[in-house]
Amino acid sequence: MTAxxxxxxxxxxxxxxxxxxxxxxxVLDHGPVARRTIATxxxxxxxxxxxxCTDLVRLGxxxxxxxxxxxxxxxxxxxxxxxHTGESGGPVAGGxxxxxxxxxxxxxxxxxxxxxxxxxSHDGIDPADLPRRILEGLRGFLADTAGSRPLLGVxxxxxxxxxxxxxxxxxxxxxxxxxxxxxAELARGLGGLQVRIDNHxxxxxxxxxxxxxxxxxxxxxxxxxxxxxxxxxGIAGVVHQGPGSGAGDVAHLPVPDSTVSCPCGRSGCxxxxxxxxxxxxxxxxxxxxxxxxxxxxxDAAAAGDRRADRLLRxxxxxVGRAAALLLDVLxxxxxxxxxxxSLVDPGYLEEIRGAAVDxxxxxxxxxxxxxxxxxxxxxxxxxxxxxxxxxxxNPLTVSGQ
Numbered sequence: 296m297t298a299x300x301x302x303x304x305x306x307x308x309x310x311x312x313x314x315x316x317x318x319x320x321x322v323l324d325h326g327p328v329a330r331r332t333i334a335t336x337x338x339x340x341x342x343x344x345x346x347x348c349t350d351l352v353r354l355g356x357x358x359x360x361x362x363x364x365x366x367x368x369x370x371x372x373x374x375x376x377x378x379h380t381g382e383s384g385g386p387v388a389g390g391x392x393x394x395x396x397x398x399x400x401x402x403x404x405x406x407x408x409x410x411x412x413x414x415x416s417h418d419g420i421d422p423a424d425l426p427r428r429i430l431e432g433l434r435g436f437l438a439d440t441a442g443s444r445p446l447l448g449v450x451x452x453x454x455x456x457x458x459x460x461x462x463x464x465x466x467x468x469x470x471x472x473x474x475x476x477x478x479a480e481l482a483r484g485l486g487g488l489q490v491r492i493d494n495h496x497x498x499x500x501x502x503x504x505x506x507x508x509x510x511x512x513x514x515x516x517x518x519x520x521x522x523x524x525x526x527x528x529g530i531a532g533v534v535h536q537g538p539g540s541g542a543g544d545v546a547h548l549p550v551p552d553s554t555v556s557c558p559c560g561r562s563g564c565x566x567x568x569x570x571x572x573x574x575x576x577x578x579x580x581x582x583x584x585x586x587x588x589x590x591x592x593x594d595a596a597a598a599g600d601r602r603a604d605r606l607l608r609x610x611x612x613x614v615g616r617a618a619a620l621l622l623d624v625l626x627x628x629x630x631x632x633x634x635x636x637s638l639v640d641p642g643y644l645e646e647i648r649g650a651a652v653d654x655x656x657x658x659x660x661x662x663x664x665x666x667x668x669x670x671x672x673x674x675x676x677x678x679x680x681x682x683x684x685x686x687x688x689n690p691l692t693v694s695g696q
Contacts, residue, residue, distance in 0.1 A: 311347075312689050314339055318347040319356060319690045322378055323406065323505075327360050329373035348376055355379055355386055355445060356405065356690055380404040381444055389437050389449035390678030391429065392495060395469045395522040395572075396588075398429050400436040401675025407506035407683065409672045411440040422471055430484040437485075448489030450681030451481060452498040452674065454523030458540040459493040459681075465539070469522055491681045495519060496543050496633075497534045498677035499667055500527035501684050503631055504534070506676075507668035510628040516621050517667075518545070520614055520634040524566040528625065551616045551654065569613045571635070578606055593636050607636045611643045615650025618664060622655045630664045638671050 317337045322328060325336060334344045351357035358379040379385030381404035390401040395417070402411040415432040417425060437446065455467035462478020464470075482490040493501075500517040517527045526545040528535045535542050546566035547559055557567035567573055575587030583602050584591040595603035611634070618630050630651070637644035648661035658664075667673035685692075 312691050314343050315347045315690050326377035327363055327375035329375050331373055378405040381410045386445040386447050388447045388679045388682040390675045391433050391451045392674035392678045393453040399675045401679055402440045403679035409676055412675050448682045450678045451492040452495040452678040454495055457494040462492050493681045496525045496527040498681050499673055500529045500534045502677040502680040504529055504532050514627040515629040516627045517631045522571045524570050550613050565617050569610050574610050593639055608646050611646035612650040615647040616654055618651040619654035622658045626657050633667050633673055
C-alpha cells in the first residue's frame, strides 16, 4: 500500500480544473480513447486536451496505451489513453459500509469496479467497542489488498443522518450514534489517510450517477431498504443534501394499505413496514426462521418455503407502493431500489415494479424501476464512490499522505 501522488495547488479562474474533470470523465465514459476523440466529445481544443492528459498521466490517473495505437495513414498516430485501473497498478480507493449486523469492506479501481471485499460481522461486539473493531478490520483489509498500488483514501457509508461536510454521523438510531466525528476518527486510525463519509442512500445514488446507467445523470431517486430505510434524490448529476445534509429521511413515509404500528405512534410508516428488522421479526413470529435475519428468509424462499416467499412478496409490494408515491411527487428518470431479496432474485424486483406501476399516476413503464448497477456489491462500491466522486469533479486536487 503506497500513498497517492500529490497534485499541485490549483490557481486561476477554475478553467484548468474544469477541463481536467471533463477530460477524465470522457476517458471514464469512452476509454481507451484517442486525444483527438476526447477533444471532439468534450468540446475542448486539442491543445487543452493534450495539456490535461499530461497532468492526468503525471498524477497516475490516466495511462497511455501505445499497443492499441492505430495509424490512419494521415498525420501522427494517436496513442489512446485510458484510466489507470487497479489491475495495471493504478490507484485504488477503499470503502467501508457500516451496517447494523455487519460492516463490508471494499477496494475499488477508478472505474468503480470492486477488486476485493471482506465482511466483518458485528455479532458479539459491544456497541461501544464497534468503531475500534471496524477500524482494526479496515486497516487489516487495506494492508492485505492494496499492495503497492497508490491508495487514494477511504469512503465510509452508513445509514441515518450523516453530514459529509464535517464528516459527522449526526444520528444513527440503530447504532446509538449521535454527533460522532466518524471521518476524523477513521482518518486518525488510518494514519492520516483521506477519509470521506456520507449516507449510504446518497452514496449509492452517486455511484449510479458516476458509474451506472446514463439516465441516472438526468434524474433519479434511490430507495434503500435495509435495517435502516432512507432515500436520495439526484438531479443533473448532483445528489441533493438539503440544509444540514438532512435530506432523504423517508422512514415515516406512509405506505398505502399498511397498518403496521410504528414507534413514532402512527401506523403504516415505511421503515416499520418493510425494514429488514420488521421482516425478520415477522418471519420469526410466523415460524419461518429461528432468528430475525432477512438473509435467512431469502435463503428459505430460495429453498422452496412458500411462507418465506409470500412474506418477501408482501414486502416487495409495500416497497412498490412507496416507490409509486415517490414517482408521483418527483417523476425521476429512474428509481433505483436497493433491497436484498430483489438483488438476489429478480422476481421480487418484478413485484416492486408491478405495485409501483399499478399505483403511480405518472409512470407506466416498469423499466424505470431498477436495482443498483453493482448488484449485491452495491454497498462497498457506493462507499468507495464517496471518495472517488470528488476526484472526478476535480482530479487536480487528488492527494495522498
